[in-house]
Amino acid sequence: MKDKIRIASGQGFWGDLIEAPYLQVTKGNIDYLVMDYLAEVTMSILQKQKNKNPNAGFAKDIPPLMKRILPFCVEKNIKVITNGGGVNPEACANEIFAVAKELGITKLKIAVILGDDIRTQIDDLISKGHPLKNMETGESIEGVKDKLLSANVYFGAFPIVEALKQGADIVVTGRTTDTGLTLAPMIYEFGWNEKNFDLLAAGTVAGHILECGAQASGGNFLGDWQSVENFAEIGFPIAEAYPDGTFVIIKHENLGGKVSFETVAEQLVYEIGDPKNYITPDCVADFTSIKLEDLGNNRVKVYDIKGFEDTEFYKVSCSYSDGFSAVGSLTYSWPQALTKAKAADKILRKRMENLNLKFDEIRTEFVGYNSCHGPLVKDVDEDSINELMMRVAVRSSDFNSVERFGKEIAPLILTGPPAVTGFAGGRPKPSEVVAYWPALLSKKTVTPVVKIMELK
Amino acid sequence: MKIRLIDIAHGRSGDKGDAANIGIIAYDDKGYEIIKKHLTEEKVKEYFTGICFGDVKRWEMPNIRALNFLLNNTLGGGGTVSLKHDAQGKTLAAALLRMEINLDK
Numbered sequence: 001m002k003d004k005i006r007i008a009s010g011q012g013f014w015g016d017l018i019e020a021p022y023l024q025v026t027k028g029n030i031d032y033l034v035m036d037y038l039a040e041v042t043m044s045i046l047q048k049q050k051n052k053n054p055n056a057g058f059a060k061d062i063p064p065l066m067k068r069i070l071p072f073c074v075e076k077n078i079k080v081i082t083n084g085g086g087v088n089p090e091a092c093a094n095e096i097f098a099v100a101k102e103l104g105i106t107k108l109k110i111a112v113i114l115g116d117d118i119r120t121q122i123d124d125l126i127s128k129g130h131p132l133k134n135m136e137t138g139e140s141i142e143g144v145k146d147k148l149l150s151a152n153v154y155f156g157a158f159p160i161v162e163a164l165k166q167g168a169d170i171v172v173t174g175r176t177t178d179t180g181l182t183l184a185p186m187i188y189e190f191g192w193n194e195k196n197f198d199l200l201a202a203g204t205v206a207g208h209i210l211e212c213g214a215q216a217s218g219g220n221f222l223g224d225w226q227s228v229e230n231f232a233e234i235g236f237p238i239a240e241a242y243p244d245g246t247f248v249i250i251k252h253e254n255l256g257g258k259v260s261f262e263t264v265a266e267q268l269v270y271e272i273g274d275p276k277n278y279i280t281p282d283c284v285a286d287f288t289s290i291k292l293e294d295l296g297n298n299r300v301k302v303y304d305i306k307g308f309e310d311t312e313f314y315k316v317s318c319s320y321s322d323g324f325s326a327v328g329s330l331t332y333s334w335p336q337a338l339t340k341a342k343a344a345d346k347i348l349r350k351r352m353e354n355l356n357l358k359f360d361e362i363r364t365e366f367v368g369y370n371s372c373h374g375p376l377v378k379d380v381d382e383d384s385i386n387e388l389m390m391r392v393a394v395r396s397s398d399f400n401s402v403e404r405f406g407k408e409i410a411p412l413i414l415t416g417p418p419a420v421t422g423f424a425g426g427r428p429k430p431s432e433v434v435a436y437w438p439a440l441l442s443k444k445t446v447t448p449v450v451k452i453m454e455l456k
Numbered sequence: 457m458k459i460r461l462i463d464i465a466h467g468r469s470g471d472k473g474d475a476a477n478i479g480i481i482a483y484d485d486k487g488y489e490i491i492k493k494h495l496t497e498e499k500v501k502e503y504f505t506g507i508c509f510g511d512v513k514r515w516e517m518p519n520i521r522a523l524n525f526l527l528n529n530t531l532g533g534g535g536t537v538s539l540k541h542d543a544q545g546k547t548l549a550a551a552l553l554r555m556e557i558n559l560d561k
Contacts, residue, residue: 041536136473215468222549223466223483262466262481265520269479271470273526275515288517325539363532363539371541373551375506393539436473436535 001243002031005189006250007182007206008238011035012213014042014059014084020213020236021065025072028252030238031189033073034181036211037061037084043175044149044319044434046086047119057088058172063095066170070096070103073169081160081181085172087117087150092172093453100455108455111163113173115449118316118441119151125445132316132439144437147320153441154315156281157203158194159448160184166452175317177280179207182239190243201285201307202245204278208285209249209267209302210237216267217251217298218258223266230256246303248295261294264302268292281315281443284308313440322435323360323397328409329367331422333387340417341366341390347416348392351408357401363393389422395433402430457560462553465491469549472526474534475510476545478552481522488521494557500525503555507548525552 008030010021014037024033037059050057062084073080085092089112100108118125122145125132132141152175161184163171171184183203186192192199209216216237218228228234235255241247249264251257268287272278275287289306332341345364352362365371368388369380394405406427413420464487467480480495482488501512510528517524531545532538542548 220468220546221466222468222553261520262483265481265522266466266468266479268520269477269481269517269522269524270468271472271477272479272524273472273477274513275517275524288515288519290517291519322537325536327539361532361539365541367541372547373554376504376551376554391541395537395539434536435533436537438473 001191002189004240004242005031005185006238006240007032007034007185007210009034009210009213009236011037012211012215013037013039014061016213018061018065022068023233023252023255024236025069025076025078027254029076030078032185033078033080034210035080035082035084036178036181037082038086038175040317040436041319041434043087043152043317046088047150050087055091058086058092059084062092063099066096067099067103070100070105074105079164079169079185081171081184083173083176083178083181085112085174087174089114089172089174090451090453096170097453097455106455108170109168110170110172110453111166111168112451112453113155113159113163113171113176113448114451115447116153116155116175117151118153118446119148122148122151125441130441130445132441135438135440141437141439144320147322149319149321149434151316151318153446154281154317155448156180157184157187158282159450161187162450164188166450168452178211179204179280180282182207182210183282186241197283197307197309198305199245200283202247202305203241204280204283204285204307205287205290205302205305206239206241206247208278209264210239212267212270214257215270216249216259216264218263221258221263221266223262228256228258232256245305246301249300249302251298259298259300261292261300264292264300279311281310283310312443314443314446316439316441318437318439319434320437322433323395324399324402324430325393325395325433326402326406326428326430327391327393328406328428329389329391329422330409330412330420331387331389332417333419333421334385336382337385337388338366338369338382340420341388344390344412344416344420345392348408348412352405355404357404358398359394359396359401361395365391367391399430406430458556458558461491461555461557465553467549467553469545469547471531471534471544474529474531476527476530476548478525478527478549479522480525480549480552481520485521488518490557490559491523492516495523500552503552504530
């Protein structure tokens, strides 16, 4: 058993800093690179891509990234774990193999985790007494069942542990919890018992700290952000983990960023609910038990974490099509920028009313004035406003109304208040609204599948 | 004496469906006592009038001197349903840190 391992965060979301994973594998020593690509709506986008092309449906950033990092991963024996397989982990693995061949790599084992996609089993599950009610609102799924774009179970760390046991160099999963990506190598390397919930909670907390990339190492730091060094080459966080569940959050010394009590604490409170009940498929972690010690030199020790037995349910994330939306904007300059923008909004709404357009919601915000803090903003002397952007967004089940809205923005320039600009890039186009349906499902109904694929 | 919350605390906010989560972390123990006393669920709910249309829940995390809040019905439907510019509530921690606290009360 190793006495410690280093698990590095490479991506906090699909669209994160492309250089980050490259820097993690080249600027210092790590054992694992973990990359989270899946937000709640991502699966629906990927499912649409796969519907059009059976070889699509995964994070397309992965193959070009692997082309850059694979030689280092092979040389330094760094294992890569990612949920970027989306709805098609096997296609993702095949593209990685193609890249490996190009690079002259002859031996590579990729494990894919399958079985999370339950889209075609919904009726069957309902008929067997699993109602898949919305876990936030309690609503029945019947109303959205026929509009489902994707439906996936969140698996945890254990399918990845199994993949590592079978010797995988790279693990590509579908819908897996962000935290499971980090917890899995700890379970595997340290031989943690699946019933030792304190240890599983510790690895889960490490996963929570790593899952948003540089948000734990100085990015988006609302404390003394100006104390963060070298944002341009920010180092993503690394968990240096020990067999007893203690871990130290660090970053590569030669990169920028900041790891301190404050930067780690901010990530701990990010997107959590009841801190005593942080529920994952692997355990229930108690975030109130977490202790932090700032060791200085960008090292923060995290320890004493308590956890409890996992629940009998998997979380299911479904997405469904729910109408259309569009966003348009125009920029008004001094003088009377706010008064003019408000007048333009009124004109626009009157014209849309005259056209009998039907919307579920019309929302107007003034960027540069109130688009972030809404009614909390302080009154300002209008003469001091140099310019602001009127941002109007609409949502409707009626495609035509949303499309026509897009045609009513530009005319305001020549038919409304003066000193207005910023209409470029054409008419705002309707985009499909993808709504989210979270549910719970008994763990007995779904089984993760670990499939080993080897380079031939 | 009046202080601004941002002088004694920092934080981070994000989305959980249509709810916004706001974590507020005091820089020291004294600050934690202040935020525990003054940032009640009622006061945060009242502060976010016109933004938060549901109930506010608060949990204490004394080890890291933090309070975690969940503001229900706040993000205009959440996800891609929301028409808000800040659909994920990313700037709401900053909004709360702007609050003035009267220490004499």
